[in-house]
Amino acid sequence: MIERPETAVPSITQRNLEGYVGFANLPNQVYRKSVKRGFEFTLMVVGESGLGKSTLINSLFLTDLYSKDYPGPSQRIKKTVQVEQSKVLIKEGGVQLTLTIVDTPGFGDAVDNSNCWQPVINYIDSKCEDFLNAESRVNRRSMPDNRVHCCLYFIAPSGHGLKPLDIEFMKRLHDKVNVIPLIAKADTLTPEECQLFKKQIMKEIQEHKIKIYEFPDTEDDEDNKLIRKIKEKMPLAVVGSNVVIEVNGKKVRGRQYPWGVAEVENGEHCDFTVLRNMLIRTHMQDLKDVTNNVHYENYRSKKLAAVTCNGVDTTKTKGQLTKSPLAQMEEERREHVMKMKKMEAEMEQVFEMKVKEKKQKLKDSEAELERRHEQMKRNLEAQYKDLEEKRRVFEDEKNNWEAQQRILEQQKLDASKTMEKNKKKGKIF
Amino acid sequence: IGNPVVGCGGSTLLGYIGIDTIIEQMRKKTMKTGFEFNIMVVGHSGLGKSTLVNTLFKSQVSRKSAGWARDEKIPKTVEIKSVSHVIEEGGVKMKLTVVDTPGFGDQINNDNCWEPISKYINEQFEKFLKEEVNITRKKRIPDTRVHCCIYFISPTGHTLRQLDMEFMKRLSHSVNIIPVIAKADTMTIEERQEFKQRVRKELEMSGIEFYPQKEFDDDMEDKSDNDKIRETMPFAVVGSDKEYQVNNKRVLGRKTAWGIVEVENPNHCEFAQLRDFLIRSHLQDLKEVTHNIHYETYRAKRLNDNGGLHPISTNGTHDSNL
Numbered sequence: 151m152i153e154r155p156e157t158a159v160p161s162i163t164q165r166n167l168e169g170y171v172g173f174a175n176l177p178n179q180v181y182r183k184s185v186k187r188g189f190e191f192t193l194m195v196v197g198e199s200g201l202g203k204s205t206l207i208n209s210l211f212l213t214d215l216y217s218k219d220y221p222g223p224s225q226r227i228k229k230t231v232q233v234e235q236s237k238v239l240i241k242e243g244g245v246q247l248t249l250t251i252v253d254t255p256g257f258g259d260a261v262d263n264s265n266c267w268q269p270v271i272n273y274i275d276s277k278c279e280d281f282l283n284a285e286s287r288v289n290r291r292s293m294p295d296n297r298v299h300c301c302l303y304f305i306a307p308s309g310h311g312l313k314p315l316d317i318e319f320m321k322r323l324h325d326k327v328n329v330i331p332l333i334a335k336a337d338t339l340t341p342e343e344c345q346l347f348k349k350q351i352m353k354e355i356q357e358h359k360i361k362i363y364e365f366p367d368t369e370d371d372e373d374n375k376l377i378r379k380i381k382e383k384m385p386l387a388v389v390g391s392n393v394v395i396e397v398n399g400k401k402v403r404g405r406q407y408p409w410g411v412a413e414v415e416n417g418e419h420c421d422f423t424v425l426r427n428m429l430i431r432t433h434m435q436d437l438k439d440v441t442n443n444v445h446y447e448n449y450r451s452k453k454l455a456a457v458t459c460n461g462v463d464t465t466k467t468k469g470q471l472t473k474s475p476l477a478q479m480e481e482e483r484r485e486h487v488m489k490m491k492k493m494e495a496e497m498e499q500v501f502e503m504k505v506k507e508k509k510q511k512l513k514d515s516e517a518e519l520e521r522r523h524e525q526m527k528r529n530l531e532a533q534y535k536d537l538e539e540k541r542r543v544f545e546d547e548k549n550n551w552e553a554q555q556r557i558l559e560q561q562k563l564d565a566s567k568t569m570e571k572n573k574k575k576g577k578i579f
Numbered sequence: 580i581g582n583p584v585v586g587c588g589g590s591t592l593l594g595y596i597g598i599d600t601i602i603e604q605m606r607k608k609t610m611k612t613g614f615e616f617n618i619m620v621v622g623h624s625g626l627g628k629s630t631l632v633n634t635l636f637k638s639q640v641s642r643k644s645a646g647w648a649r650d651e652k653i654p655k656t657v658e659i660k661s662v663s664h665v666i667e668e669g670g671v672k673m674k675l676t677v678v679d680t681p682g683f684g685d686q687i688n689n690d691n692c693w694e695p696i697s698k699y700i701n702e703q704f705e706k707f708l709k710e711e712v713n714i715t716r717k718k719r720i721p722d723t724r725v726h727c728c729i730y731f732i733s734p735t736g737h738t739l740r741q742l743d744m745e746f747m748k749r750l751s752h753s754v755n756i757i758p759v760i761a762k763a764d765t766m767t768i769e770e771r772q773e774f775k776q777r778v779r780k781e782l783e784m785s786g787i788e789f790y791p792q793k794e795f796d797d798d799m800e801d802k803s804d805n806d807k808i809r810e811t812m813p814f815a816v817v818g819s820d821k822e823y824q825v826n827n828k829r830v831l832g833r834k835t836a837w838g839i840v841e842v843e844n845p846n847h848c849e850f851a852q853l854r855d856f857l858i859r860s861h862l863q864d865l866k867e868v869t870h871n872i873h874y875e876t877y878r879a880k881r882l883n884d885n886g887g888l889h890p891i892s893t894n895g896t897h898d899s900n901l
Binding site for chain 1: 767
């Protein structure tokens with residue numbers, strides 16, 4: 151929410167109440183309203199492939215956002231850096247969180263990684279721009295907040311210091327988004343190496359004047375102590391895992407090595423619990439506030455200054471801040487109509503496609519029937535021919551037999567004739 | 580002694596001559612002259628190259644120990660730094676040269692970062708060739724050719740990176756490449772197996788032949804030995820030069836909050852296998868393949884280009900026969 155600039159208020163006197171009024175209940179009302187509305191949080195993870203980003207996200211939110219079937223970087227080798235987002239709705243204790251994870255596969259993986267941060271910057275800027283436009287519309291009923299609230303940057307555990315790519319990236323993004331550097335796969339480092347590495351990184355961060363996310367000081371002393379402890383541990387060294395292993399009778403999440411089990415939630419093994427508590431339990435709202443009040447305002451003032459300075463927006467002309475409300479409404483109506491038309495066209499297309507499919511299917515089944523008909527006909531013909539053949543054979547046999555009979559008869563006749571002849575002959579004699 | 584020895588024509592000799600003592604004579608000679616071995620380590624910074632080399636040769640032989648600071652700045656271009664030591668064991672002297680390549684793969688734009696390395700390797704071949712082609716040759720040509728290049732693969736757990744493939748494709752024909760998976764204590768045993776399989780498949784599909792190359796197996800015995808080795812490559816290694824006490828033994832290892840990774844324990848990592856392979860069984864073979872195959876390839880190309888066998892001019896302009 152944007153704070154309206156406060157008008158100068160003349161001296162405010164503090165009064166003591168003489169009875170219970172009841173506005174102490176305000177926080178509860180706010181709480182109930184926000185719970186009903188639900189929360190949104192957008193988290194971006196950046197780092198080279200193979201640093202355990204997906205595993206860490208799964209461990210943080212105890213879900214399988216990146217399941218085993220999700221194609222890993224080995225199959226997702228892209229030539230340029232892509233920015234992908236996945237939304238998931240998590241519910242806990244009646245509170246609903248729409249979590250958007252923005253992933254950047256391909257970051258730092260190519261041989262030439264110059265400007266691999268550009269797609270990331272473009273994405274963040276485009277989300278801020280969307281919000282800016284949504285804010286400037288006449289109809290502001292639904293204003294989804296897709297701005298990136300936090301960027302987790304994964305540093306490879308080399309043990310030496312930051313790489314040139316790390317420094318470049320953080321320098322370019324520290325005034326656009328809250329950058330939280332993390333040491334990935336921290337189970338590679340022994341405790342001493344980890345300490346040295348952290349010191350080296352912090353030194354380099356200060357050298358290059360990189361502004362990473364700072365935890366705000368609160369009025370509570372206890373909280374301040376905790377915050378100071380967290381600050382000492384920056385950058386946080388994390389290990390991720392969702393595999394449950396049994397250690398000394400207890401079930402813990404960790405990684406099983408032949409020499410021991412690295413426990414994810416053990417504060418002495420890694421800083422995962424610190425990260426989780428900080429990110430989700432204590433500072434989520436603060437991250438959103440800083441994004442809104444600092445980074446977004448930076449973007450907005452830069453954008454508006456560019457427009458008013460030149461009179462012509464040198465960046466993409468998507469912002470229509472100088473049009474009158476009526477023109478704005480007209481524009482919105484046109485947009486809506488176009489959207490409807492597009493949907494209509496799409497549905498027509500789908501319908502046509504379905505009709506074609508059905509026709510094709512019918513044709514296919516017709517062809518199939520024809521084929522079967524042909525086949526049966528051929529079968530019948532074959533059978534017919536077969537029978538013909540048999541009949542012919544039979545006829546032949548019959549004829550043969552008849553011929554034979556005739557011959558026999560002939561013979562008989564002959565025989566009787568000769569007998570008669572003989573008889574006649576005999577009579578003469 | 581006194582076994583019937585079969586001569587060349589298949590005839591058995593009538594008594595013991597003593598031909599087999601030549602092995603002993605060779606041994607004495609080589610012990611006197613000593614060996615030279617040049618090993619190059621390539622990989623981007625932070626993969627434990629120097630530590631591994633120190634662990635391999637059980638002494639502080641990497642450039643890091645020779646006076647360079649631990650947190651020195653990453654150089655802007657790939658540099659070639661070589662450090663030589665003479666180490667002795669059992670009367671055998673070895674002049675070991677470790678060639679390091681700081682800056683490889685560390686920049687934002689790593690295009691052609693393999694070129695300085697390729698140039699260096701060819702320069703060593705060139706030096707040797709020049710000496711060989713000279714009219715009056717030295718008695719023993721100093722051998723600075725790179726016998727073995729250990730390439731460190733980052734343990735991402737997914738696949739090889741583009742840079743890895745590019746490098747190995749371009750250099751597998753001029754030098755023996757032995758890929759190893761660095762910092763193997765990042766991965767659990769199952770992750771390691773999967774990763775190795777994927778890496779091997781990728782290498783096979785791209786036609787990259789790492790040492791021991793299949794085409795150079797001499798006989799069936801070699802082939803079966805090398806096949807076994809090729810099945811377990813790339814070796815997943817962990818290096819360390821610190822000692823800890825484990826079960827009343829002093830072992831080299833890395834101490835973490837959940838256990839001690841023992842470097843020489845075959846259940847923890849494959850360092851012992853790499854060391855045996857590299858030093859105890861295939862050291863001489865590495866040198867021979869470098870001399871008989873890689874060097875000969877270079878020489879043939881070079882002499883063909885020059886159009887004949889004349890001594891190469893010594894004005895120091897090498898064409899890189901890439």
